[in-house]
Amino acid sequence: MTDVAVPGVAGVAPPAGVARLLEPRADRTLACHLDRYGPLPLRVDLVGELDRSGLRGRGGAAFPTAVKLAAVARRRRPIVVANGAEGEPLSSKDKTLLATSPHLVLDGLVLAARAVGAREAVVCVARGAGRVIATVEGAVAERAALRRDGVDIQVAATPDRYVVGEETALIHWLNGGDAKPTTTPPRPFERGVGGRPTLVQNVETLAHIALVGRFGGDWYRVVGTAEDPGTTLISIGGAVDRPGVYEVEQGTGLLAALRAAGLPAGDPPPVLVGGYFGRWLDPATVSAAAIGVDAMRRAGASLGCGVLWALPRDACGLAESARVARWFADESAGQCGPCVNGLPAIAAAMEAVVAGPRSADALAHLRRWAAMVVGRGACHHPDGASRLVASAVEVFADEIARHARRGPCPASDAHVLPVAAGGSWR
């Protein structure tokens, strides 16, 4: 189409550096937001610009955003879901983004809804994040008062279970069921909320969409790398002086990002990359890896929803991994045999490896069961448990040998990683 507006509103400067999603602003009000960005562009070839941008989802799966929108756009009466459930315990980027830049997320939600022909949308936020919910509800009310969006936005407070953020689980919950995954097909883009074609996007992805919609795909690629353009939000924690959420240019070294968060000088410790759904990386790989989907894939890992957690010196990576393995078992939706049975078995084997005496037998069982559960469930929860445990066995081989000889080390009691029990599935 030749009369589609070229992105970039006259007189509005696009973000210049790396501070794109978390650009400092006087306050979170709609007035301040409009002052900075102006009104939403009315005619945008969003799918086209997203395609040019190379944007991939920031919820963990890294699916090309343009393709996701296009799949829903062809269908009747679609609905858009903004996924801010953020079940990963080490991740806080979605809550931070919603608290800091709610209107950027809502801009993206509205632009995506318009692009796919949706008149309704739902923003999902973890119900434990009361202040974030209040902020989002306030932002939605501000926009509703202006009546410019053309999209009816609801806010929903999701249960604090790990798998609630999985697309089909979130939709099942929105439809009145438990926050547990469902069998596919049909996939959400075919039949989801209320049986309607549903576009589910992580809230950070929507914020990127908002900027691409305003400033274009070419602008989006000004920072980052050719394969991993733009910026990304990372939750950095563990043995760093300044834990928190950082907006990082894609292509930045993993170690550089950790140093910026206050990782002490010297060799890095093992790092849990991608949260509990990710894997441990040994110090040498941490030193060599860079941030980005393809860059991390080359390092044999994935940032997932963007988590970097540095193992503290006074903690035991093996013991912490056993605690996470038990948590994985406790967070199973309990629907699929291999998961229901395999994850507790894996957790018990890990605990035996930590304890020491039956280590060799336990390791053999661990390897067998970690392989046995992969790909055999309605969702990838068992795959996550398997991957985490397998990486622990690889990276903490020395610790395993020491525990086998001498039992649990003193650091085994540090209990640093959060493994709180979840609540209702409803």
Next chain:
Amino acid sequence: MRLNVDWIGCKGHGLCAELLPERITLDDWGYPIIDPRPIPPELEAHARRAADACPTLALLLRTESAARS
């Protein structure tokens, strides 16, 4: 043709492994491990019987195009 499992529907009865041992074994907890290779013509009838016999209809026999969609 390929075999897939509806993991939520599967309750580990194990009839499938009895009826199609060439392609299905049981894991340590009684749940099916499906050989991922396509079902050859000589096993199709057996695969259909296995799918029909599942008490929860959790064993699914799909054509290639159906599996891809």
